[in-house]
Amino acid sequence: MTGFPERPVRPGDRLRPAVRNSGSLLVDNIGELVTNSFGAGEGGPLGIRRNAALLVEDGVVAWVGSARDTPAADRRIDAEGAAVLPGFVDSHAHLVFAGDRAAEFAARMAGEPYTGGGIRTTVGATRAAADDELRATVRRLRTEAMRQGTTTIEIKSGYGLTVADEARSLRIAAEFSEDTTFLGAHVVPAEYANRPDDYVSMVCGPMLAAAAPYARWIDVFCERGAFDVDHARAILACGQAVGLGVRVHANQLGPGPGVQLGVELGAASVDHCTHLSDADVEALAAQRVDCMCTEGGHTATVATLLPGAEFSTRSPYPDARRLLDAGVTVALATDCNPGSSYTSSMPFCVALAVREMRMTPAEAVWAATAGGAAALRRTDVGRLTRGARADLMILDAPSHLHLAYRPGVPLIRQVLHNGVPQCRP
Numbered sequence: 012m013t014g015f016p017e018r019p020v021r022p023g024d025r026l027r028p029a030v031r032n033s034g035s036l037l038v039d040n041i042g043e044l045v046t047n048s049f050g051a052g053e054g055g056p057l058g059i060r061r062n063a064a065l066l067v068e069d070g071v072v073a074w075v076g077s078a079r080d081t082p083a084a085d086r087r088i089d090a091e092g093a094a095v096l097p098g099f100v101d102s103h104a105h106l107v108f109a110g111d112r113a114a115e116f117a118a119r120m121a122g123e124p125y126t127g128g129g130i131r132t133t134v135g136a137t138r139a140a141a142d143d144e145l146r147a148t149v150r151r152l153r154t155e156a157m158r159q160g161t162t163t164i165e166i167k168s169g170y171g172l173t174v175a176d177e178a179r180s181l182r183i184a185a186e187f188s189e190d191t192t193f194l195g196a197h198v199v200p201a202e203y204a205n206r207p208d209d210y211v212s213m214v215c216g217p218m219l220a221a222a223a224p225y226a227r228w229i230d231v232f233c234e235r236g237a238f239d240v241d242h243a244r245a246i247l248a249c250g251q252a253v254g255l256g257v258r259v260h261a262n263q264l265g266p267g268p269g270v271q272l273g274v275e276l277g278a279a280s281v282d283h284c285t286h287l288s289d290a291d292v293e294a295l296a297a298q299r300v301d302c303m304c305t306e307g308g309h310t311a312t313v314a315t316l317l318p319g320a321e322f323s324t325r326s327p328y329p330d331a332r333r334l335l336d337a338g339v340t341v342a343l344a345t346d347c348n349p350g351s352s353y354t355s356s357m358p359f360c361v362a363l364a365v366r367e368m369r370m371t372p373a374e375a376v377w378a379a380t381a382g383g384a385a386a387l388r389r390t391d392v393g394r395l396t397r398g399a400r401a402d403l404m405i406l407d408a409p410s411h412l413h414l415a416y417r418p419g420v421p422l423i424r425q426v427l428h429n430g431v432p433q434c435r436p
């Protein structure tokens with residue numbers, strides 16, 4: 012994985028960035044530590060500990076306890092009473108693209124609807140871009156996200172839509188993330204207009220063969236104007252047959268079969284979930300898995316909500332309360348892409364979820380960390396308990412509540428990724 016670029020220490024820096032993860036590192040004087048270990052502390056699933064400390068060894072959390080009995084360590088970071096949280100897990104992002112669609116955004120703000128039609132504009136620009144231009148964009152957005160607390164980010168292809176362009180998108184994505192997703196079925200490209208069956212055959216055949224070596228997941232945009240349920244099922248099944256896990260862009264622009272298709276196929280996540288029927292919610296809620304990460308476990312198929320997309324397309328927000336009250340596991344992610352949601356900011360999504368989707372701050376923080384990990388079927392991130400990756404953020408604030416209470420404020424003081432302190436913003 013590509014490292015977060017170091018920058019020289021500036022006068023006035025409170026913490027001196029360490030540049031290695033050898034030896035032990037103690038983060039102490041933590042006013043509020045969010046562990047996401049259910050039952051481990053107060054605050055329900057956030058597992059909050061007060062006046063805490065945390066020891067990192069070899070890039071993982073080796074010990075969590077009271078600041079009163081901290082073990083010896085080679086190095087120390089003083090959190091100065093601030094809140095420390097697991098790094099955000101952004102489980103849905105489209106970072107491999109060229110060009111921007113600012114004019115399309117302006118037109119939407121003036122009343123134009125979002126239809127997904129602009130995807131083809133980005134496909135044209137992406138196909139024309141050199142590898143290094145695409146790589147530079149992924150690096151820039153990855154860095155931007157890290158500065159806002161994101162330590163794990165899923166990256167999709169989907170703006171190439173030829174065998175060669177999908178394969179190179181994923182090859183580049185894999186330089187930056189372990190969670191790469193093949194989205195050859197984003198839309199039917201112009202050269203296959205009126206021949207969707209031929210495009211689906213190509214996606215399942217040579218395109219999947221070229222993409223699979225660089226991908227962990229397969230995704231389909233199952234929506235009117237993109238792929239219908241039969242095409243989506245066929246493509247996802249081909250991906251499963253070569254060992255890829257399933258995710259679905261579902262029920263974004265209107266009601267549809269995407270969510271139930273995802274549940275039927277055992278998808279790790281169905282994403283967007285903006286227009287849900289009672290049957291969709293029931294199908295999601297019925298799939299329970301035993302685990303100690305939340306009270307009563309979590310649902311096998313996570314509902315990943317992407318409020319940046321509703322913000323940027325001026326659409327109604329998904330009904331998070333209805334999903335949570337039904338017992339569905341909810342994740343929050345950015346959907347970072349040049350069309351429907353050009354933000355890399357998980358704090359922004361947390362604030363939107365609290366203000367516009369009636370999630371409590373604790374639910375939103377859990378969804379943006381442990382929820383994202385569940386959506387990626389990962390147990391090594393999204394929590395700060397013994398054995399987890401030492402991916403964490405120190406806030407310039409005393410509590411996780413401030414992420415929603417102080418929207419738009421750069422509250423991320425310091426990020427550790429694999430135990431290595433990154434540049435301060």
Ligand code: NIG
Pocket residue numbers: 127129130133232260263320346348349350351352
């Ligand atoms: O998740 N809905 C499909 N894909 C993206 C949008 C891509 C675009 O508009 O460029 C999404 O919102």
Ligand code: FE
Pocket residue numbers: 103105260346348
């Ligand atoms: Fe998306």
